Amino acid sequence: MHLPADAPEQALASLPDSMPDAVDGVARAKLYGEPLFKLPNDLYIPPDALEVFLEAFQGPLDLLLYLIRKQNFNILDIPMAQVTLQYLEYVEQIRSHNLELAAEYLLMAAMLIEIKSRMLLPVKKNENGEEAEDPRAELVRRLLEYEQMKVAAQQLDTLPQLGRDYVRAQIHIEQSMVTRWPEVSISELQAVWGDILKRAKLTAHHTITREELSVREHMTAILRRLQTTRFVEFADLFDPSRGVPVVVVNFIALLELAKETLIEITQAEAFAPIYVRLAYSPT
Known part of the structure; x- marks a missing residue:
């Protein structure tokens, strides 16, 4: 989820026409070292200058796991219709801004649509008379493995890390390569x-x-x-x-x-x- 790209322009449009020269004598910014007490009339803000992402996902599996856990779905019995619809809504948002980033998500979207289509077909039995494997089985396996790795990574991240939680003390001691014996007085x-x-x-x-x-x-x-x-x-x-x-x-x-x-x-x-x-x- 992110704010509209034209949010900065809307925010500027909502400002009153008469801008005060200074607010309590405090400059709004500095331009080439000089204080700026009033926004320039010809100020241009690009449409994509401000973008706030409320959730950050590490990949398609992370997004899919987030949608399932957020709505308390049973991961062993995923309602493919609802999850696929929500997933496609998010992919459509990121596709309009970053096509390269959306490519990996589109691949997972195609897999979800395929699973959804296979679930609509009549269940076929194999040669032994047993029902075929649930089309969601492979996806469930990957989700469970990813969740285990994610939990393990969070546990590892809580451990003290060099450079983040502590600094290694170092001292340099000069040592001569030639052995020097004490002199006899x-x-x-x-x-x-x-x-x-x-x-x-x-x-x-x-x-x-x-x-x-x-x-x-x-x-x-x-x-x-x-x-x-x-x-x-x-x-x-x-x-x-x-x-x-x-x-x-x-x-x-x-x-x-x-x-x-x-x-x-x-x-x-x-x-x-x-x-x-x-x-x-x-x-």
């Missing part, structure tokens, strides 16, 4: 070295010997040991039982390897154990 290295010296003094022997100690040999020994495992705890690279001189030379060898970037001294997090590993070299 000088104070932490000194603390670990002091603990190693204390344990070396506890196991010191009072044997006076002269031993040739080579930093390069200790560097080679450390590299060989790191090749067999991925990580070695810093304290495990020292053998306090061999005395302070060996521990000192071993520590110097460790510093030389770190200086030459052959090894890396790292830890998983602050105050965690310190580990030593071979430096990564891309192939």
Whole structure:
């Protein structure tokens, strides 16, 4: 249902001839930013400028279901004459304004007329002596299926929807592709070295010997040991039982390897154990 297309013209014709220049000092509209206090005499309103639809249907089945439910007809026993007449009245209205929209409705109208015609004919029996199927059976099946889908769609529409009922919170966190290990401070290295010296003094022997100690040999020994495992705890690279001189030379060898970037001294997090590993070299 819709209002006549010439409703705006009829409304303008009913206005008094003498229009006030302003109503309580409020402009009726704005034209190019300037207030308009009086309607122009040469104002033209197209015939189809205003159209109000009181009901909106999603297709022929929706209209047909609306007509049946509105008059409380039994959907299993549809009075085809009344429903077809009301349906054709609505189709005639939309056909005069939108022929493309009416095409789908006209197809359903033809189906209703066919069913109505078949119901006027005498009932024929099939080869088994049983009466043929009701001509309305296929239409009833489609209407029931459509009504079930429509109810399901209404139930889904009541569920919260993203963008309509709530907004998803989003936060951007920048992550570096390269893993960055916590840096080992000088104070932490000194603390670990002091603990190693204390344990070396506890196991010191009072044997006076002269031993040739080579930093390069200790560097080679450390590299060989790191090749067999991925990580070695810093304290495990020292053998306090061999005395302070060996521990000192071993520590110097460790510093030389770190200086030459052959090894890396790292830890998983602050105050965690310190580990030593071979430096990564891309192939």
